Amino acid sequence: MFFIKYWFSSFINNTKTLTYVKNTTSLLKTPRPWNEELGIMLFRNFPSYRCSKFFIGDKSVFETADDKKQDEILSQIRKPANDEDDFFxxxxxxxxxxxxxxxxxxxxxxxxxxxxxxxxxxxxxxxxxxxxxxxxxxxxxxxxxxxxxxxxxxxxxxxxxxxxxxxxxxxxxxxxxxxxxxxxxxxxxxxxxxxxxxxxxxxxxxxxxxxxxxxxxxxxxxxxxxxxxxxxxxxxxxxxxxxxxxxxxxxxxxxxxxxxxxxxxxxxxxxxxPNYSKKELVAIAKRMLKNKKYNLTANAALELEKQIDRLLERAKHENGRLIRNLVERIEKEQNLRLYKTNEKDLAVIIEEDIIKAVDFVVKQ
Incomplete structure (x- = not known):
């Protein structure tokens, strides 16, 4: 296995330390962004050197290379910066x-x-x-x-x-x-x-x-x-x-x-x-529920629009935080209904869940 040792003298966190990079292959065994983190460290301490080509991709590119290829990859760390190809x-x-x-x-x-x-x-x-x-x-x-x-x-x-x-x-x-x-x-x-x-x-x-x-x-x-x-x-x-x-x-x-x-x-x-419109708030609520893998019945979807109107009458601003609170409450009301009825379809949201959730949020 190929090993590489670099000794760097630098100031980190206002303390003079020696940064020792060893056993490069062990770094290769961890997922990205190991090479990105190392590149940033090198760039910060040695800005006159270009490290962009040290982003070598999959570890197999390095591990399956012969010694000459490995040396070529690692030499990119020491390659002088080129104004036309910066670190970023x-x-x-x-x-x-x-x-x-x-x-x-x-x-x-x-x-x-x-x-x-x-x-x-x-x-x-x-x-x-x-x-x-x-x-x-x-x-x-x-x-x-x-x-x-x-x-x-x-x-x-x-x-x-x-x-x-x-x-x-x-x-x-x-x-x-x-x-x-x-x-x-x-x-x-x-x-x-x-x-x-x-x-x-x-x-x-x-x-x-x-x-x-x-x-x-x-x-x-x-x-x-x-x-x-x-x-x-x-x-x-x-x-x-x-x-x-x-x-x-x-x-x-x-x-x-x-x-x-x-x-x-x-x-x-x-x-x-800007503040969100009613249409946008409805879309946000539906997306939040969809991301949680819930399904709205047709009646529940209509009830959601109606109840958001009611909610906005009492709200100071049409904002996403209000909808996030509503979605969290819908989930709790659905949990309570499922617990009481012992229904098996855990992903369905019905109009009752939405009405009770809005009742709760409005009272807060």
């Missing part, structure tokens, strides 16, 4: 980008948002092509605002955005770190900056998604201001390999942006999340 140009990245686009297109509704995102992606693609053609391009910053009511799929789209940016090569890891006020604010003076920096270090290489970011609007104790000031500085310092998405209600987010003069200017992209 390999096929696995394209796969992630295509997956992200498919997930975006499969979302119900949000048509205007999808168009905004596709325009943004087209701009990124052209920048990449120009760079490859030898035109000087500033990588810039991609920090974003996601504005909209609760339950309009902001978190879902943030996960898709992380995958798309990874596929384009803007970030080095397919990673989304979700955070809220509690993730940034500490209990004691001076600790908030430390906590915020630690969160950013954890998100580095990917996307940091801060939900309900307006809750960071400064209050009397000054902890929120400390968090914002730290974020503003780190947004600039780490902009080469970090994207921060601030999410929340439109009005409250506008007030939040006024809390630091440099905050708004560091967030160049804004995406608006």
């Amino acid at each position: 140009g390999s096929k696995p990245k394209k796969k992630y980008y295509e997956e992200g686009l498919k997930e975006l297109n499969n979302l119900i509704g949000l048509e205007t948002l999808k168009e905004e995102i596709k325009i943004f992606l087209a701009n990124m693609e052209m920048m990449k092509k120009k760079k490859k053609a030898g035109l000087k391009q500033d990588k810039g910053t991609l920090h974003m605002l996601f504005l909209g009511n609760a339950g309009t799929s902001k978190t879902t789209v943030a996960r898709i955005m992380a995958k798309l940016l990874y596929g384009l090569g803007y970030i080095s890891e397919n990673k989304l770190v979700e955070a809220d006020r509690e993730s940034l604010i500490a209990q004691y003076v001076g600790h908030t900056a430390i906590k915020t920096k630690e969160l950013i270090q954890r998100a580095k290489g990917g996307v940091l998604f801060i939900d309900e970011a307006y809750s960071l609007k400064p209050k009397s104790n000054g902890f929120e201001q400390e968090a914002i000031d730290t974020l503003v500085k780190m947004m600039e310092d780490e902009r080469e390999d970090l994207v921060i998405i601030f999410a929340g209600y439109e009005k409250e987010m506008e007030e939040f942006l006024q809390s630091n003069s440099g905050l708004k200017s560091r967030i160049p992209y804004t995406f608006h999340f």
Whole structure:
């Protein structure tokens, strides 16, 4: 069995360590993304070397190769970088980008948002092509605002955005770190900056998604201001390999942006999340039930549309969270009915399940 040993001296997590890569064949026995993880490690510590061709695919490609072929594969790690073929140009990245686009297109509704995102992606693609053609391009910053009511799929789209940016090569890891006020604010003076920096270090290489970011609007104790000031500085310092998405209600987010003069200017992209229509909410409910392998009777399908009308009369916003709660309750009502009747068809949802579920949700 072929073994390879590399000794790398590097600083990781602010501690001087020796990174020892040994027994490459043992890595080959684990499924992807072992080679991706190793490639990222090499790229981070040795940016002057190109690692894209270390994505060698199935382990059998390596294990069945003769010594000469193995040496050729492994030599790609040490091959000097080529400006026309950067680290992020390999096929696995394209796969992630295509997956992200498919997930975006499969979302119900949000048509205007999808168009905004596709325009943004087209701009990124052209920048990449120009760079490859030898035109000087500033990588810039991609920090974003996601504005909209609760339950309009902001978190879902943030996960898709992380995958798309990874596929384009803007970030080095397919990673989304979700955070809220509690993730940034500490209990004691001076600790908030430390906590915020630690969160950013954890998100580095990917996307940091801060939900309900307006809750960071400064209050009397000054902890929120400390968090914002730290974020503003780190947004600039780490902009080469970090994207921060601030999410929340439109009005409250506008007030939040006024809390630091440099905050708004560091967030160049804004995406608006519209409320769902009744038709879209019905489609979302049906898809959720279908994904759980449930079948609606014809009467139940008609009752679902009727009951969602009733539900919306009491709802503040037409949002997906409301439908998720409804689907969970439908499932519980069906469980109770099946338990009482001892029916054998466990996959069928009837109108009674839907009516009782809406009765429960409306009372909450």
